[in-house]
């Protein structure tokens with residue numbers, strides 16, 4: 001599935017275009033019909049998971065060496081974008097499978113990769129990422145969850161909060177303090193399994209949007225795991241967690257981009273149908289200018305997201321850094337702010353109808369909001385960008 005994109009121009013290749021077409025038709029046929037019900041009932045989008053697994057689109061980033069599709073970063077973005085265009089909750093399946101497993105791919109031993117990436121690639125297991133805690137959000141290094149060495153095991157105790165797909169995922173990358181004196185350099189990463197004794201979950205959070213994506217606390221109560229479940233060396237967990245976010249913020253940008261495109265597409269169709277003052281409202285220049293601004297912002301978000309994906313891919317292929325930290329944060333920040341504006345404008349273009357759940361734009365507006373918050377709020381993205389201005 002890996003395409004040969006022209007990464008210098010940030011332009012998708014023919015293979016990427018074909019991938020987009022096939023994901024779009026799958027998403028429209030098998031995911032879109034359930035999106036409103038998934039939101040209304042705040043239930044896991046099982047139909048989407050089944051369709052994604054059946055078409056090998058649930059974790060396309062897993063390298064071929066471990067049984068995966070071996071998709072490049074741009075192909076992964078396109079999958080997430082097209083699923084988010086119809087259902088943001090469902091797009092968290094491929095996105096969080098990448099977020100949860102990338103620490104293993106970036107820093108894990110061959111044994112960890114062989115053990116955990118195969119079931120993920122096959123669709124037998126999903127992967128979550130556990131960094132945040134009740135008192136450690138933006139300041140993630142202030143975490144309290146501890147991992148204490150006990151012979152050839154570690155014992156984990158603590159609470160992780162806001163964990164996407166918690167309870168559904170089989171595997172969890174958990175960041176925990178192994179040396180409290182060293183702050184971020186005293187944090188290590190581990191793979192924890194759902195079935196490990198002492199692992200349990202809180203009640204699902206009642207959220208504004210992405211209601212189909214379960215968000216729960218993960219409780220670690222004397223969870224004893226073999227020491228070889230540590231990802232990388234002791235004390236490198238925070239660095240791995242941050243390196244992961246450099247790559248995966250681009251997938252949140254893709255999610256925002258997809259939501260925004262979905263809202264724009266719906267509004268474009270609506271203004272041709274809806275008549276006021278004896279003609280379609282799309283004939284009014286005031287409406288046309290809004291659509292022009294929306295389309296301009298979607299395209300700007302897309303270019304920045306694909307440029308960031310190209311950098312992510314070049315690094316994964318062993319290339320140079322090329323400001324990935326800046327580009328990942330910029331893409332996530334810009335695309336999510338744009339998605340919030342575009343979905344709000346889409347609701348506006350539908351008038352009173354846009355404000356009801358009979359139409360999809362209000363769901364898209366609620367779903368867009370989370371993209372400004374998770375994987376670091378947009379204030380945090382601005383801090384990251386300011387510290388990593390392009391050379």
Ligand SMILES: Cc1cc2nc3c(=O)[nH]c(=O)nc-3n(C[C@H](O)[C@H](O)[C@H](O)COP(=O)(O)OP(=O)(O)OC[C@H]3O[C@@H](n4cnc5c(N)ncnc54)[C@H](O)[C@@H]3O)c2cc1C
Nearest residue numbers: 129130131132137138162163164215373374375376377379
């Ligand atoms: C639905 C959902 C799913 C999530 N999924 C996951 C997941 O799977 N795994 C995971 O680990 N985490 C997850 N998160 C957590 C998410 O990443 C955090 O909520 C986010 O990082 C913000 O942390 P916080 O909520 O503690 O807010 P706080 O850090 O308390 O921030 C509150 C406000 O203060 C601002 N602020 C904080 N510090 C600064 C500063 N230095 N300068 C300026 N402003 C600042 C913030 O921008 C924000 O506006 C999820 C969250 C949600 C809501």
